[in-house]
Amino acid sequence: MSKRLLMLEKMTRDGSKDPFHWYALALEYAGQGRHDDALATFGALRAIDPSYVPxxxxxxTMLVKAGRLDEGRAWLxxxxxxxxxxxxxHxxxxxxxxxxxxGGDDDEP
Structure with a gap:
């Protein structure tokens, strides 16, 4: 396990409310193909700061690439x-x- 991943897991486990910590952790999981862990982390970030656009x-896009089209489209x-x-x-x-x-409607909501 990478030092970066361990550090990010510790920061979020210790209660960090910094959205970037959660975002970076989710990206680490996604990069390792740990889509369920990434989705759970993105979900936690969304609960902390639903206005964090990235x-x-x-x-x-992670969910779409993983073949989970409906979930991916909903997030987008x-x-x-x-x-x-x-x-x-932008x-x-x-x-x-x-x-x-x-394959979604780019004019959705």
């Missing part, structure tokens, strides 16, 4: 709503492209 793109669509609400045009564009590439 998680929607990364979680959604939710991310579109959040990005629109924050006025984040993230909005990326999320719309990812959703369209996943």
């Amino acid at each position: 998680m929607y793109l990364m979680c959604g 669509a939710d991310g579109i709503v959040v990005a629109r609400g924050k006025g984040d045009q 993230a909005l564009s990326e999320l719309q492209q990812a959703l369209a590439g996943a």
Whole structure:
């Protein structure tokens, strides 16, 4: 197990509320093919900070690549709503492209 993974697991286990710690941990899990652990970590991050836009793109695309299309599309669509609400045009564009590439409607919510 990598030192980075161990450090991130410790920080989140110790109660870190820093969204980047949770995001980085989820990406580590995803990079190792541990999709269920990544999804659980993205879910925990969403509970801590539902406005953290990057998680929607990364979680959604991870799920789509893993063949979990409905779940992935749902994350991407939710991310579109959040990005629109924050006025984040760059993230909005990326999320719309990812959703369209996943066979979803890029105009969803």
